Amino acid sequence: MKLLFAAAEGSPFVKTGGLADVIGALPQALRQSGADARVILPKYKVIPKAFSESMTYLTHIEVPMGWRSCYCGVFKLELDGIPTYFLDNEYFFGARSGIYGHGDDEERFAFFNRAVLEILPHIGFQPDIIHSHDWHTGMIAPMLHKHYRHNPYYQSIKTVFTIHNLQYQGVFSYSILGDLLGLDDSYFQPGGVEFKGGVSFIKGGINYSDQVTTVSRTYAREIQTEYYGEGLDGALRSLGNRLSGIVNGIDQESYNPATDPNLSYPYRSSLDAKRLNKIALQRELGLEERGDVPLIGMVGRLTGQKGLDLVERILFELMEQDDVQLVVLGSGDPRFEQLFEDAAGRYVRKLAVQIKFDEGLARRIYASSDLFLMPSRFEPCGLSQLIAMRYGSIPIVRETGGLNDTVQSYNEFTGEGNGFSFTNYNAHDMLHTIRRALRFYTESDHWGRLAHNAMGGDYSWSRSADEYYALYARLTDVPVKEIG
Structure with a gap:
């Protein structure tokens, strides 16, 4: 099983919150099953030099963005057995401090979403599943649906979209629909990417992915209610069994009181x-x-x-x-x-x-x-x-x-x-x-x-990775195999 995790951040390269921890840990757990799990991230300026100087240049391509095209360099670094691809564009990622909160985030992440799909034939890796995370990668599924389903190379690729926090939705002006995303007005409707008159990245991920997950069972139920649904409860209810919740784990090797060097007195259970x-x-x-x-x-x-x-x-x-x-x-x-x-x-x-x-x-x-x-x-x-x-x-x-x-x-x-x-x-x-x-x-x-x-509880990724693997297997008809 070949899995590609697309996200805006991933530990240890760049981190602002829990999303990065998931991207750093879940592929590791899945590789223990024999899955070929890989990660793709923007090549930010803030990535530490120790990592950026160790990357290998693979190739560069032109990525279509509405009426224009943009340069995209592709770099690769394998760390702890996980191949990670970094997409380089100096204007969007290489000359900025921080990773979010810029006035053109819609253009930056529209580029990243399209580039994830464009580079696949050029890197020698054809995933069975593209697993996207949060609004920053929400347009991968609708772009795959619009621009690539006619291409035999892409026809068997399935999509999974994970909501880490529904409060952050990536809603932008209608003008980006064709100008940046290359989508026509058939996508601008309640069952598509339209949200309160704008274009919602997270709604694109919800409505066009083969499976939608969130990071706990209770949250998956809660967000189907008006109180927690942030205006998207109707769209989420319409998914039926295409929506599920899988709780996150932690890296129990790192978070170990017996070996943590930050503690004055390491201990096991004392x-x-x-x-x-x-x-x-x-x-x-x-x-x-x-x-x-x-x-x-x-x-x-x-x-x-x-x-x-x-x-x-x-x-x-x-x-x-x-x-x-x-x-x-x-x-x-x-x-x-x-x-x-x-x-x-x-x-x-x-x-x-x-x-x-x-x-x-x-x-x-x-x-x-x-x-x-x-x-x-x-x-x-x-x-x-x-x-x-x-x-x-x-x-x-x-x-x-x-x-x-x-x-x-x-x-x-x-x-x-x-x-x-x-x-x-x-x-x-x-x-x-x-x-x-x-x-x-x-x-x-x-x-x-x-x-x-x-x-004494088990807070590792093993159980969660088993659940993700079973989900991927249902989408791809791969036999279910336990990890943990």
């Missing part, structure tokens, strides 16, 4: 070692050094999506409790940045705030915290709760998206469960759940069982 890490983090961040006090960690973007308006409502009430500390790492909405900085000034020895992102510090927070707070308004999958459990930090989450699929609320009567959860998007429901968790923290038998359940 809560005593976690306590030593907690004291070291308290010293690092200026908190009162107490191994017995429960430490709550928060790591991630400081935005409304992450439920921070709930935290805002109860923060001072929580901090007034005697036995609790809070550590916050992240950046985002200035409103929430200011909230936490003001609170840290008020609760100097109980609350530490770092307005930035620091990978090493994030891992120390996972390893040091007893509880991990993630009360998201919506969460397609979430990786932080998986990493937290891997490090024995017990998650407190709202029952939405991937949080609902991966965190099971603790049952003190059966000993089952790996965290704590609440259903309604309500600040005091959250506070009640936090207090319930803090109560169990003082009961060593329950807490030991919770930590054992959390740290």
